[in-house]
Each structure stands twice: as structure tokens, then as C-alpha cells.
Amino acid sequence: xxxxxxxxxxxxxxxxxxxxxxxxxxxxxxxxxxxxxxxxxxxxxxxxxxxxxxxxxxxxxxxxxxxxxxxxxxxxxxxxxxxxxxxxxxxxxxxxxxxxxxxxxxxxxxxxxxxxxxxxxxxxxxxxxxxxxxxxxxxxxxxxxxxxxxxxxxxxxxxxxxxxxxxxxxxxxxxxxxxxxxxxxxxxxxxxxxxxxxxxxxxxxxxxxxxxxxxxxxxxxxxxxxxxxxxxxxxxxxxxxxxxxxxxxxxxxxxxxxxxxxxxxxxxxxxxxxxxxxxxxxxx
Numbered sequence: 001x002x003x004x005x006x007x008x009x010x011x012x013x014x015x016x017x018x019x020x021x022x023x024x025x026x027x028x029x030x031x032x033x034x035x036x037x038x039x040x041x042x043x044x045x046x047x048x049x050x051x052x053x054x055x056x057x058x059x060x061x062x063x064x065x066x067x068x069x070x071x072x073x074x075x076x077x078x079x080x081x082x083x084x085x086x087x088x089x090x091x092x093x094x095x096x097x098x099x100x101x102x103x104x105x106x107x108x109x110x111x112x113x114x115x116x117x118x119x120x121x122x123x124x125x126x127x128x129x130x131x132x133x134x135x136x137x138x139x140x141x142x143x144x145x146x147x148x149x150x151x152x153x154x155x156x157x158x159x160x161x162x163x164x165x166x167x168x169x170x171x172x173x174x175x176x177x178x179x180x181x182x183x184x185x186x187x188x189x190x191x192x193x194x195x196x197x198x199x200x201x202x203x204x205x206x207x208x209x210x211x212x213x214x215x216x217x218x219x220x221x222x223x224x225x226x227x228x229x230x231x232x233x234x235x236x237x238x239x240x241x242x243x244x245x246x247x248x249x250x251x252x253x254x255x256x257x258x259x260x261x262x263x264x265x266x267x268x269x270x271x272x273x274x275x276x277x278x279x280x281x282x283x284x
Contacts, residue, residue, distance in 0.1 A: 070143060072145060072146060073143035073144065073145060074143065074144055074145075074146065074149065074271050074272040075141055075142070075143060075270075075271070075272065076139075076141065076142050076143070076144045076152065076214075076269070076270075076271050077135075077137070077139075077141045077269070077270045077271075078137070078138045078139045078156065078205050078267065078268075078269045078278070079135035079136055079137050079138055079267070079268060079269075079270070080135065080136040080138065080168075080198070080201075080264065080265075080266070080267055080268075081133050081134070081135060081265060081266070081268055082133070082134040082135065082136060082168070082225050082262050083133060083134070083262065084130050084131075084134070084260060084262070085260060085261075085262070087260075088259060088260040089126045089130050089131075090122075090126070091249075092130055092227075092259070092260075093122060093125045093126050093129070093130060095173075095245060095249065096115065096119075096125065096129060096130075096227065096228070097119045097125065098245050099186065099238075099241055099242060099245060100115040100116050100119055100228075101116075101119070102241045102245075103230070103234070103237065103238050103241050104116065105230045105231065105234070106186065106228045106229070106230050107228060107229055107230065108128055108129045108227070108228060109134075109185070109226050109227060109228060109229055110132065111128065111132070113128055113129075115129065115228055129227060129228070130227070134225035134226070134227075135225065136168070136190070136198060136223050136224065136225055137217075137223075138198070138201050138202050138205045138217070138267065139202070139205040139206065139209055139214075139216075139217050140209075140214075140215055140216075140217055142209075142214050142215060144212070144214065144271070148212055149271055151212065152208060152212055152269070152271075153269060153271075153276050153278075155208045155211065156204075156205065156208050156267075156269055156276075156278050157278055157279070159204040159205075159207060159208060160201060160204050160205075160267055160278050160279045161279055161280065162279065162280060162282045163197075163201070163264070163266070163267070163279045163280070163281060163282060164197075164281070164282050165263060165264055165281050165282075166193075166194055166197050166263075166264045167193050167194060167261050167262070167263055167264070168190055168193060168194035168198070168261065168262045168263075168264055169190060169191075169192050169193030169194055169258045169261050170188040170189065170190060170224075170225065170258070170259045170260055170261070170262070171188075171189070171190070171191050171192055171193075171257060171258050171259060172188065172189045172191050172259075173186070173187070173188060173189075173242050173246055173259070174187050174188070174189040174222070174224060174242075175187070175235050175238045175239045175242060176222075176224065176226070176235075177233050177235050181232070181233040182231070182232065182233075183229050183230070183231060183232070184229065184230045184231075184232065184233055184234045184235050184238055185226040185228070185229050186226065186227055186228040186229070186238065186242070187224040187225060187226040187227065188224060188225055188227065188259055189222055189223070189224040190222075190223040190224060192258075193258070193261065194223075194264065195223065197264070198221075198223045199221065199223075201267065202217050202221050202223075205217065264281075265281070266278070266279055266280075266281060267279045
């Protein structure tokens with residue numbers, strides 16, 4: 001059991017819902033900490049980094065757990081990984097820059113870097129805000145116990161073992177708010193291509209959740225990826241800005257009906273710090 005717990009990391013830990021906690025410094029045989037020598041100065045701001053000041057700002061945003069910490073619980077998240085192709089990144093970066101200039105307080109999802117600190121450098125904006133792995137959630141992020149892990153993973157694989165490849169079209173900018181209204185998200189929603197397939201996959205995940213007495217996904221799911229977030233519920237102001245900017249981009253002919261398409265590449269399940277591959281792709 002100890003080995004199993006160690007492989008999943010800290011209890012209740014998950015990068016999407018948790019705030020990282022500092023680890024205790026190792027001690028030597030005399031019982032006191034041995035300080036490490038300071039790193040060379042150039043390592044504090046290496047080439048292609050965000051810069052020292054940006055990193056210092058990462059931890060300043062207020063983040064809260066979506067569920068209380070309980071010893072022995074591990075965060076479960078089932079999702080489709082998504083990468084944005086290189087071609088639409090310039091248009092997306094332009095859109096993000098405009099929205100960020102009108103709505104202060106936006107941060108890059110997961111890495112939590114303030115967006116306005118990236119807007120001065122197009123390369124950094126594309127690399128940090130648009131170059132990472134995004135997730136389409138297929139179920140709620142919920143806590144599970146250690147003894148549930150093997151069963152959850154096995155049933156997910158059974159239900160979703162073979163999936164055909166399909167294209168996912170992200171066609172609409174949208175604003176979402178979490179259940180307790182502590183965070184607002186700037187997202188891209190799937191409303192046409194890929195919606196039917198994702199909906200079926202969500203239904204399969206719901207069946208597994210039900211069998212483990214876990215809360216099901218929203219009744220009318222709206223698959224999406226989130227690019228940025230802000231503290232609190234600023235959905236009204238953010239929606240106004242997004243709708244206005246979408247009109248301007250459409251007038252200029254910059255924004256197509258489909259913002260970008262991504263090929264479905266599989267389903268993953270993250271529990272604590274460990275990621276499980278859930279399905280294989282069945283080529284036609």
C-alpha cells in the first residue's frame with residue numbers, strides 16, 4: 001500500500017485543482033539541514049525563460065481547492081489532451097492580447113503566469129499561453145480513495161478501450177465560471193465537429209463515476225478547453241469584451257467559423273501525480 005501511495009504523489013494533489021506546497025529540506029545524520037549553494041545567476045533567467053519577475057508573480061494569484069483536502073484522497077481527472085496547431089497561434093495570440101488589454105487580472109491556465117506580462121513578447125505569449133497541453137474534461141475533477149484507483153482505471157479502460165479517430169473543431173470563444181464562482185475562465189468551446197463523439201465519451205465516464213458513487217458531469221455538457229482564468233466571477237465583463245472582439249475579428253475576416261481543429265489522440269486519466277492512458281485509437 002505504501003508503494004502504491006508513493007507512486008501517486010501527495011494526497012489530494014493535482015495540478016488542476018491544487019496549490020503546490022513546499023517540501024521539507026533533507027537533513028543530515030546530525031539532524032540539521034544542509035543548505036544548498038546558491039545557483040549561478042544565469043540560471044535564474046535562462047534563454048527562452050519567462051524572466052525572473054514573471055516567475056515571482058506566479059504564486060500571487062488567489063487559488064482555492066475545488067474540494068477540501070482529506071488525507072488519503074487523490075484527485076481524479078479524466079480528459080482528452082489537446083494541442084493547438086502552429087498555424088492559428090498568431091491569430092489566437094492577437095485575440096488574447098486584445099482581451100488582456102481590456103480585462104486586467106487574466107492568468108494563463110495551470111502555469112498561472114499573468115497574461116499581461118507575456119503580451120510584450122509575441123513569442124513568449126505563443127509559447128507559454130498557447131504551446132502547452134490543454135484538456136477537454138470528460139468528468140468532474142473529484143477526490144477518490146486509494147482502494148478505488150485500480151477499479152476506476154480498469155472500468156474506464158473497459159468502457160473506452162477502442163475509439164475511432166475524429167476531428168475536434170473549436171468554433172466559439174466562451175466564458176465559464178466554476179461552481180463556487182471563485183474563478184472565471186476564457187475558453188474555446190466545441191459546438192460542431194467532435195461534439196457527438198465527446199458527448200458519448202462523457203456518458204461512458206459518467207457510468208464509471210456512478211458505479212463508484214462519484215458525482216456525475218453536468219447534465220448538458222459543453223466541451224471546451226480553457227486558456228486563461230481570473231479570480232472571482234467577472235463573467236459579465238469578460239463576455240462583453242469577448243463578444244465585442246469577436247465581432248471586430250469577424251469584420252476583418254480574421255476569425256473563421258472554426259477557430260482551429262485538433263485530431264482526437266486518446267483519453268487520459270490523471271490520479272494524483274500519475275497519468276494513465278485509457279484508450280487505443282482504432283484507425284478505419
